[in-house]
Amino acid sequence: MASKITAPADYKTEMMLEANRRAHEHGIDLSKLPQLLDMNADTITDNVHSINANCPDDRMKFVFKHLIQHLHDFVRETSITTEEWMSALEFLKDTGKMCSDIRHEYILLSDVLGVSSLVDSLNHAKPPGATEACVLGPFYTEDAHVFQNGDSIASEDKGDYMYVYGKVTDTSGKPIPGAIIDTWETDGHGLYDTQYADRAEPDCRGRLFSAEDGSYAFRAVVPVSYPIPSDGPVGKMVSALGRHVFRPAHLHMQVDAQGYEKLTTAFYPRGDPYLYSDAVFGVHSSLIVDLQPVTDKELSLKRGFKDGKPHMELKRDLILATPEEGLAARKKSMPAVKQE
Incomplete structure (x- = not known):
């Protein structure tokens, strides 16, 4: 008969403490982050904005808010397909491969x-x-x-x-x-x-x-x-x-x-x-x-x-x-x- 595997009684506590410690190393307090779950076309944009709201650089926060908004609007307005988006990402990858110290693709x-x-x-x-x-x-x-x-x-x-x-x-x-x-x-x-x-x-x-x-x-x-x-x-x-x-x-x-x-x-x-x-x-x-x-x-x-x-x-x-x-x-x- 196989032995039953059980987690230690303090498993979740230790896991949460370790997660918070790692986040703290990056200047993040997990308790202050919004709860993100079940993303869909109606909620994803606002949720990305909310997760970026703690950015300490106001100019960066401002620029990325508009970048994300316009990018998400582009996806909605064009109804871009998964295949088309992957082609775009491949294009960007290929563009990067062409870059060097003397060629700036x-x-x-x-x-x-x-x-x-x-x-x-x-x-x-x-x-x-x-x-x-x-x-x-x-x-x-x-x-x-x-x-x-x-x-x-x-x-x-x-x-x-x-x-x-x-x-x-x-x-x-x-x-x-x-x-x-x-x-x-x-x-x-x-x-x-x-x-x-x-x-x-x-x-x-x-x-x-x-x-x-x-x-x-x-x-x-x-x-x-x-x-x-x-x-x-x-x-x-x-x-x-x-x-x-x-x-x-x-x-x-x-x-x-x-x-x-x-x-x-x-x-x-x-x-x-x-x-x-x-x-x-x-x-x-x-x-x-x-x-x-x-x-x-x-x-x-x-x-x-x-x-x-x-x-x-x-x-x-x-x-x-x-x-x-x-x-x-x-x-x-x-x-x-x-x-x-």
Whole structure:
């Protein structure tokens, strides 16, 4: 006859004490949590909100309340099936697998959904006169070489020559010396250096500093339009939505100077066929630029171009806002949202 298995008399007490001890290690008092049971479509949302109500960070609690509400509303409004939701989760898993130190597939996803542009517009609004900001994009890297003013950020035979110059100033026109300028672009084939499997070092990207008078200058190549990476889940999603995958030609620039807001922007040569249908919604009218041809051989030689060959010229001042000016601009652009 099998022996009867019985629990110790104080089994439940010991179990509850251990559960409370473990919860306490995470700053949780089990006795203060709501009683969650029998979740259904009518109760689940309110119950998730209630379990998050003890979050000590008010901003995090506010953000997650709205995130959860909109996500649950999406599920109800679309009557999404289990199979469709699992496909979405697989998509996110595959997106994560494509990420690395030099490829940012999740940034690309944010870009093509217009979220990056929306977040940027709200958080980086600029006062009148300041250079407008736009999306960072997925191809920025931290390993750019430092160049002197006038040097080339691109190795030879990477595309048609271009000379970029101007001044870094504040909104009153006062020069800003010592500003850190990061710049990056595609080569003439429409590829960033990170897209080459044999990448040995940074190319078509660089870092330089504005001079005492705020001036900066560097040699580059004329950027060309290009497709966003189409070998991953994001590119395939864009095509499935019936959209093209192209970005208009552009030159990225990021400027950081003490006492001023960091500027992340890009300049788009006029006439590009994708200028008005950018796959990542990044183009602003104020950032459309005109490239001017330079055929003066002596000037080309002076600027350092091989054999004095003709080049295109882009002159553009980079006008930075102070934190106070930026805050005033954001207050005007931010929607009125009640922070519950």
